[in-house]
Amino acid sequence: MSAPVARTTRLDAAASVERPLIVANVSRRRFLQGVSALGGLVLAVGYRSAGGAQEAKKYGADGMPNGWVDNPLAFVSVAVDGTVTIVCHRSEMGQGVRTGMPMIVADELEADWKRVRIAQAPGDEKKFGNQDTDGSRSTRHFFEPMRRCGAAARTMLEAAAAERWKVPVSEVEAKNHEVVHRPTRRRLGFGSLAKAAAGRPVPARETLRLKDPKQFRYIGKGQLKLVDGRDIVSGKAQYGIDTRLDGMLYAVVARPPVYGGKVASFEATEALKVPGVQKVVQIEDSPPPAHFNPLGGVAVIARNTWAAMQGRQALKITWDDGPNAGYDSVAFKTTLEESAHKPGKVVRNDGDFAAAAAGAARRLEAEYYIPHLAHATMEAPAATVRITNGKCEVWGCFQSPQAARDLVAKRLGMSADDVIVHVTLLGGGFGRKSKPDYAIEAAVLSKAVDGKPVKVTWTRDDDLHNGYYHTVSVEHLEAGVDARGKPVAWLHRSVAPTIISTFNPAAKNEAPFELGMGVINVPFAIPNVRIENPEATAHTRIGWFRSVSNIPHAFAVQSFVAELAAAAGRDPKDFLLEVIGPARQVSPEMLSDTWNHGESPERYPVDTGRLRRVAEVAAREAGWGKTLPKGRALGIAAHYSFVSYIAAVVEVAVDDKGMLTIPRVDMAVDCGACVNPDRVRAQMEGACVMGVGIATLGEISFKGGRVEQDNFNSYQVTRMAEAPRDIRVHIIPGDYRKPMGGVGEPGVPPIPPALCNAIFAATGKRIRRLPIRDQLKA
Amino acid sequence: MIPLEINGKRQNIDLPGETPLLWTLRDELGLTGTKFGCGMALCGACTVHLDGQAVRSCVTPISTAANKKVVTIEAIGNAPVGKTLQAAWVDLGVPQCGYCQAGQIMSAAALLAHNAKPTDAQIDEAMSGNICRCGTYTRIRAAIKQAVAKRGGTQ
Ligand code: FES
Ligand code: FES
Numbered sequence: 062m063s064a065p066v067a068r069t070t071r072l073d074a075a076a077s078v079e080r081p082l083i084v085a086n087v088s089r090r091r092f093l094q095g096v097s098a099l100g101g102l103v104l105a106v107g108y109r110s111a112g113g114a115q116e117a118k119k120y121g122a123d124g125m126p127n128g129w130v131d132n133p134l135a136f137v138s139v140a141v142d143g144t145v146t147i148v149c150h151r152s153e154m155g156q157g158v159r160t161g162m163p164m165i166v167a168d169e170l171e172a173d174w175k176r177v178r179i180a181q182a183p184g185d186e187k188k189f190g191n192q193d194t195d196g197s198r199s200t201r202h203f204f205e206p207m208r209r210c211g212a213a214a215r216t217m218l219e220a221a222a223a224e225r226w227k228v229p230v231s232e233v234e235a236k237n238h239e240v241v242h243r244p245t246r247r248r249l250g251f252g253s254l255a256k257a258a259a260g261r262p263v264p265a266r267e268t269l270r271l272k273d274p275k276q277f278r279y280i281g282k283g284q285l286k287l288v289d290g291r292d293i294v295s296g297k298a299q300y301g302i303d304t305r306l307d308g309m310l311y312a313v314v315a316r317p318p319v320y321g322g323k324v325a326s327f328e329a330t331e332a333l334k335v336p337g338v339q340k341v342v343q344i345e346d347s348p349p350p351a352h353f354n355p356l357g358g359v360a361v362i363a364r365n366t367w368a369a370m371q372g373r374q375a376l377k378i379t380w381d382d383g384p385n386a387g388y389d390s391v392a393f394k395t396t397l398e399e400s401a402h403k404p405g406k407v408v409r410n411d412g413d414f415a416a417a418a419a420g421a422a423r424r425l426e427a428e429y430y431i432p433h434l435a436h437a438t439m440e441a442p443a444a445t446v447r448i449t450n451g452k453c454e455v456w457g458c459f460q461s462p463q464a465a466r467d468l469v470a471k472r473l474g475m476s477a478d479d480v481i482v483h484v485t486l487l488g489g490g491f492g493r494k495s496k497p498d499y500a501i502e503a504a505v506l507s508k509a510v511d512g513k514p515v516k517v518t519w520t521r522d523d524d525l526h527n528g529y530y531h532t533v534s535v536e537h538l539e540a541g542v543d544a545r546g547k548p549v550a551w552l553h554r555s556v557a558p559t560i561i562s563t564f565n566p567a568a569k570n571e572a573p574f575e576l577g578m579g580v581i582n583v584p585f586a587i588p589n590v591r592i593e594n595p596e597a598t599a600h601t602r603i604g605w606f607r608s609v610s611n612i613p614h615a616f617a618v619q620s621f622v623a624e625l626a627a628a629a630g631r632d633p634k635d636f637l638l639e640v641i642g643p644a645r646q647v648s649p650e651m652l653s654d655t656w657n658h659g660e661s662p663e664r665y666p667v668d669t670g671r672l673r674r675v676a677e678v679a680a681r682e683a684g685w686g687k688t689l690p691k692g693r694a695l696g697i698a699a700h701y702s703f704v705s706y707i708a709a710v711v712e713v714a715v716d717d718k719g720m721l722t723i724p725r726v727d728m729a730v731d732c733g734a735c736v737n738p739d740r741v742r743a744q745m746e747g748a749c750v751m752g753v754g755i756a757t758l759g760e761i762s763f764k765g766g767r768v769e770q771d772n773f774n775s776y777q778v779t780r781m782a783e784a785p786r787d788i789r790v791h792i793i794p795g796d797y798r799k800p801m802g803g804v805g806e807p808g809v810p811p812i813p814p815a816l817c818n819a820i821f822a823a824t825g826k827r828i829r830r831l832p833i834r835d836q837l838k839a
Numbered sequence: 840m841i842p843l844e845i846n847g848k849r850q851n852i853d854l855p856g857e858t859p860l861l862w863t864l865r866d867e868l869g870l871t872g873t874k875f876g877c878g879m880a881l882c883g884a885c886t887v888h889l890d891g892q893a894v895r896s897c898v899t900p901i902s903t904a905a906n907k908k909v910v911t912i913e914a915i916g917n918a919p920v921g922k923t924l925q926a927a928w929v930d931l932g933v934p935q936c937g938y939c940q941a942g943q944i945m946s947a948a949a950l951l952a953h954n955a956k957p958t959d960a961q962i963d964e965a966m967s968g969n970i971c972r973c974g975t976y977t978r979i980r981a982a983i984k985q986a987v988a989k990r991g992g993t994q
Contacts, residue, residue: 155935155973286929293937294925296872296912300938303871311866336855365866366875367858439876439884439938439972488874488938489972521877739932743975747935750974773881773970782963784976 120661122202125193127186127463131206133214133263135188136166143238143252145172150182150189151199152460153289154490155747156805157740158199160288162207165736168279169211169272172251173238179288184462184482193461195495195605196659197703197803200736204801212269214258221257222249237278274734274797281797283738289486300488301458302443306514309445312506313369313518314344315376316358316527319766320601321349321383327359331375337368341376342509344502350566351602353468355502356527362506366518382766388600390762390769393533394430397597400556401428401537405595406570409581409653412589414541417550421541425628427621428538430830431613433761434531434606435768435776440488441519446503448473448512453480455500458487465497469504492605496529522771529604530761532557536580536617541589546629548640550589555580557613562599569596571610577656579614579702579810582649584667586642592653601763607748611702611810612755616831619698619814624827633818634680634697641699644670658704664800665704671731672699674793675708678729682791683710692716693724696819698811703803705732706793709749709811711785713819719837721820723753723785726812732802734795742790745808749788752812754779757833841901845870846914856902861885863901864911872912872941876970883969884938886945887911893949895968912941921948923989927982935973943969947983956987 122129130136138146147163163179166172182189190206215235222240223230232243239248279285292298317323323346332341339362346357361372418424444457446469453473459465462482470477487494499517506515519527534557541550559575561568571580571594581592606612619637626636646666649657657665676699683695692715699708712725728745735741758777762769770776795801817828820837828836840851845868852863861878864870864887873896876884880895887896888910915921924944927933934940943966950957950965957965962983971979 153936155937157935287932287934289937290929290932290934291925293934293940294912294928294944295916296870296941298937299871300874302875303865305869305871365854365858365862367862367866370878437972439882439936439970440874441876486938487936489936491972518875521879521882743932743935743978746977747974750976751972754974772879773877774879778970778972779974779976780970781966781976781979784974786977788977 120659120664122191122206124659125191125202127191129203129206130188130190131209131213131266133210133217136210137170137214139218139251139255139258141252141255143176143250144178145170145176145251146178146180148180148182148189150192151203152192152194152462152484152487152490154194154460154487154494156199156744157287157737158194160285161200161737161740162203163288164279164285165204165207166211168277169208170215171235171237174279174285176238181484184459184466184484186463192463193495194490195460195492197805197807201704201801201803204736208271209266209269212271213264216264216269217258217261218251218254220261221254225249225257280736281734281738299485300440301456301485302440302488302518304445304456304485304516306445306447309514309516310339310362310510311364311366311369311518312360312362312515313366313373313520314358314360314502314523315373315378316356316523317346317380318526319380319382319388320351320385322380322766323357323383324359325379325381327379328377331377332361332372335368335372335375337364338372339363340510341372342506344505351563353464353496353498353501355498355505360502360506362510362515370520385600386766388763388766390432390533390764393600394535397533397535397556398428400595400597401535401554403595405554405556405593407591408576408594409590409592414550414552414589414591417589418539418541418552421549422544423542423628424539425542425625426537426539427624427829429536429613429617429620431534431616432831433533434755434759435525435528435761436489436491436493436606437524437776437778438489438491438493441521441524442494442499443516443518444500444503445514445516446500446507447514448507451479453504455480455482455504456485457500458485458494459497459500460487460490460495461497464495465500468497469500472501473504473508491607492609493529496604521773525761525770525772525776526768529563529602531606531612532560532603532610534613536613538617538621540621540625542625542629546625546631548587548625551585551587552591552593553580553618554593554595555614556595556597557610558597558599558603560603560605563602563604569598570594573656575610577654577658578610579618579700580610582652582654582667582701583618584647584652584669584672584701585640587640600766607751608702608806608809611700611807612813615698615700615810616813619700619811620817620829623696623814623818623821627821633822634676634685637676637697637699638673641669641673644673658803660704660800667701668706671706672701675699675706675729675731678791678793679708679710679727682729682789683712683725683727685710692823694819694822696815696817696822698815698818700807700811702807702810704800705730705802705804705807707807707811709815711812711815711819713816713823715820715823715837717839719839721757721833721837723816725787725789726785727789727791728808729791729793730808731793732795732804733799734797734801735792738792741792741804744804745790746788748806748808749812750779750784752809753784753816755809756813756816756831757783760832841905843901843904843909844907845909846911852901854901857900859897860887860899860901860904860909861896864896870911870913874938874941876939883942883946886942886969888945888949891949891952893946912945915945915948918948920951920990923986924948924951924982927985927989931978931982931985933975933978933982935975939969939971943971943979951983951986951990955990
């Protein structure tokens, strides 16, 4: 058997990209990379190291490490048989990017989708531009570059045909995998032009002729099936955990159960007696900050995964738990609450909250708690590494293959040029697989067995015990309202350990990107707004989880608005619209938001008209105001995140015993124009189910520094019976000339508050602490 | 040596009898379509058929599978019900990441093999052991119903 096994070839871009017969002429390339000023590894969510003179601020893809590339030579190849291979450089984790991104290229190229093959790019940002598949950015950052790639390749094919026919290029036109000479109706297939086109210069960017959106064949139509659909349903699709190489060994690792802990001593005699176990290797611990380093521990390498797991069980390890051994979620909740009751760092201040609140007709306050969460991707982290002849190859489910490449190289003391990272499909990502600690583990272990291929598999308890958790937070809100109940003063104190603590242990305040996720950039028509951020200390690895800080912020803000509506005796939807205020464009800077999801404040102002509209559409489609039987009611929430606007109306049914079911959810989404509307719908449906899980079941808690949940029995996620029966997604039509918004994440934040608002409407019970679990039980 | 019949092929496996079928399929036989999600019969990702019944291969020792017929996702398309389900899955765009879907299809195939026209409650019941972290449940249910309709609800 050759390695890797044949089935991985579909994902093996290196092979396809360097195919001989391609539209390619590297020496004459005129395309330049759009390169970010930021070198090195920069946090996906926009963390930049402090200090140093900032160059002119860059936004969008320009602001990402290695920016964007629109070079058709990197992305498109045409074989003589006419097969068009399009490289997808972003990671597929269920968002449909391997369908959507190539579809953009194919459309501008006038390729026939049936003759398009997709190759997955290895981690190589110099060649492909930023590959960090995170932050709901792929489509909005690469729609234009991918269009240009397709248009440039099309232009090269057209020029080759014109040359062959000796006619002016203005008389020819690519149409459905052929180039047509209009006056004579002569035609040449892409395949027959491949060689000639490969000799053409790449046209300059400014000369490209892009399609009028009315001419799109695939973009926005939603008629194409997923490129990996057939492989998925027949078990052929290759995930990180599926890599198989000749002579490969299998490893699992016992990691320190407490963050910052390490191995004090261990005894491997029994483990080595387990049939199939070959070697036990200690992985050096990496003291905090965690960054993307492995946590260290003891690895068992065996003939198969099961033997490795049995061997691990037989290890006797004494841990030195270190300073976080006291981390206790019950006590920490109190700590956060105490902080939330005292003033903290002021991060936005409009008007005079204190004076306005003092003069208000009535004052209200509420406090919300959202626990740690684990990504619990269905496929836990997995990576395989082989080191031969000074080269290292890595296979795995990576959201950020360039980070995997750089960090493996660093750990092995190699040049990144000698490390190849192959990206498999990801069995879910949600932010967890942006952190390639597991790739480094596999590299260390391969090195320990003389470069033999080693696959590291994380078990579910590894995944839950040693994650990069969503933060834990207390959100304290106060309002002063006028005689009609309308808020005139708004105070929000948000307290949560910051993601930055994973990189800098001194960090105790939320970073601009966290505050800009729905705590400061709330565009309400309230004159006196004060947002404070008291300090919080992290005691575990905090990471970004699908929609990140929007989860607690939206839960608190949208619940509190509904609480104010109830106090005023008003309809929650009408009241929400009134609090949002009239349609207007608000500069993020006016909201003290310097981050704005990494996007330009001019191109992406906060548009309250769009926020209003999604709320109105979701309400209308859900039949807001309809009469429902006892125990059934609707709740609404609307939230702006990842430069998209999403509202949800959740219908709940709560029976006498407090059993909750969700007959229906209506979601309205305005993400600008869509490339693949069916995947936008799918992302909303998935976000809805995940939001329901966060609201009803999800909680990671610590005791003695250790996570208390081990598997899906104690860390529960939504199953079919508890999921909404019917999820209706209403997409607001967009304009392809306007900036696009994100889709993968922003569906999550409105769901928990809409659900809890519905529960309140149905039962009068207000949920302020997630998860709901048995709080509705009589 | 443990005699196994996997997707119609008989083979003898040289592993301890307590080795789970899951890891035997994946690591020893290269049938990686069957997925690992929890190892404790909690998620359904590893579902295969053992003499036509859906079982969690992560908790099924190969000794219990000996001399029984094992069918995995790689071969379920050979059965009409499996083929119809796969087609419905593709047609309705059920998969997101797709990782859970082998298990989902195996559970659905076992359901439809025994109950040609399941009610919603029966679908929920049969599928309750299968987690989809991407949240594709509404489409899974729709795809099962589409497959039922295509098969005309006959046994
Ligand atoms: S892996 Fe077997 S049920 Fe989860
Ligand atoms: S499709 Fe991703 S877990 Fe089900």
